[in-house]
Amino acid sequence: DDSHESADKPQDKIEYHEKKRSSPMALKSVDRKKPRTSSSGHKHEKPVAPAVPRPSGPGISHTRGSSSSPRGKVMYGARIRFGTMVELESTSGPKQYEFSYQDGTTETLSAQEAQEALNLGTSEKSRYINKRIAKTFDGQPYMGTIVSYRDAGKVTYWEVNYDDGDSEEFDFEDVKKYMKFFDYIGLMH
Structure with missing residues (x-):
């Protein structure tokens, strides 16, 4: 090292x-x-077991x-x-x-x-792509899929395409809220 x-x-x-x-x-x-x-002056390291298993293979650092x-x-x-x-x-x-x-x-x-x-920031943001969300309109839940994101200064917006063809953008707080709502609806059915 x-x-x-x-x-x-x-x-x-x-x-x-x-x-x-x-x-x-x-x-x-x-x-x-x-x-x-x-004592001979040679360096050696004691292996450290990771707290979380890490993937390995070619190209993974x-x-x-x-x-x-x-x-x-x-x-x-x-x-x-x-x-x-x-x-x-x-x-x-x-x-x-x-x-x-x-x-x-x-x-x-x-x-x-x-x-x-x-x-790393790009990969963390992209992990929300293809996640499902649910939001109510006029008392009816509508399902959608996160399809992309864009950075706008200090805020990132995720674009959602609804199953009925509409689309909308959300900040991170809304994404979390609507992902939880989707999970809740899934548990109800």
């Missing part, structure tokens, strides 16, 4: 300056422990990733933490980013990890 090797490299030649722009981010991560050093949501969040197993990502300006060396959690702790990310962080 390259993040642990940097502790052994001389840091006097690399300086980081915080850029003015920052964006709220979500960061999904796996628990990591710092490597222990044996277990490194940190994140999302550009209005409030960032970090997930360690089932725990979620919030924070902000700030791009660091390097006088030498690769581009890096700092993720600052609300509790005051920070984590440095590589450019690749930061890009994975940006991509």
Whole structure:
């Protein structure tokens, strides 16, 4: 793991300056422990069992990733933490980013990890696509399917196509409410 090797490299030649722009981010991560050093000076890590089973296979990475949501969040197993990502300006060396959690702790990310962080938000929003909702009109429940979403500043809107051909957009609070109503109706029948 390259993040642990940097502790052994001389840091006097690399300086980081915080850029003015920052964006709220979500960061999904796996628990990591710092490597222990044996008496012979070799590093070794004790495997850490994940709190939540993770998928594996070609193209699946277990490194940190994140999302550009209005409030960032970090997930360690089932725990979620919030924070902000700030791009660091390097006088030498690769581009890096700092993720600052609300509790005051920070984590440095590589450019690749930061890009994975940006991509996570899209995948979290897209998980609502094809979910069913129900809403009442004139006392009658109408069913619909979430077909897309669009970001409008700090708000995301999901488009719903109703089974009768109409369509409508909802913010996240309404999406949750109407998904619950759909589940409730399903339990009634």
